[in-house]
Amino acid sequence: MISPEELAGVAWHISSKSPDGGGQCVEAGPLNDGTGRIALRHSRRPNAEVIVYTRPEWEAFITGAKNGEFDFS
Template sequence: MSESMPGVAWHISSKSDGSHGMCVEAGPLSDGSGRVAVRHSQRPDDAVIVYTRGEWEAFVGGVKEGEFDFTTA
C-alpha cells in the first residue's frame, strides 16, 4: 500500500549512521492534529504508519525509559 504524505517534514535520527539503509523516518503531519507519520527511509513510496499524538508520546516515553533496550540474537 503506497500512501502520499505531502507536507510531512521527515526526520532521520541523528543516531543513524545511514550506511546500512535501514533507517526509519518520522515527521509530524501538517494538518495540526499532532499525529506523526513513520516510514522506511529507503522505501519512501511504500506504506506509512500514522500514530496519534498519544501513541507517539507513549512510544517516545518508552524509548527514553529504556523499555525497548532488548537484545537481539
C-alpha cells in the first residue's frame, strides 16, 4: 500500500491524446522516492486507488504499447 505522503509530490501526466482533456483517462507520474517507481490513477478519481509499477514493469508496458501489443480493436 502506498501512503498519501508518497503521492503528495507526484507530477501527474495525462496523455495528449485524451479525448476530453483528461476526464476519462489515466494519469501517470514518477514517485519521488528514488526508486524509479511509476504511479497510475484514474483522472476522474484522483483520490481513489493508485497502482504502482516498478521501472522495469513500466518500461515493458510502454515498449509493448509502442509495438502494438495492446491494440485490442
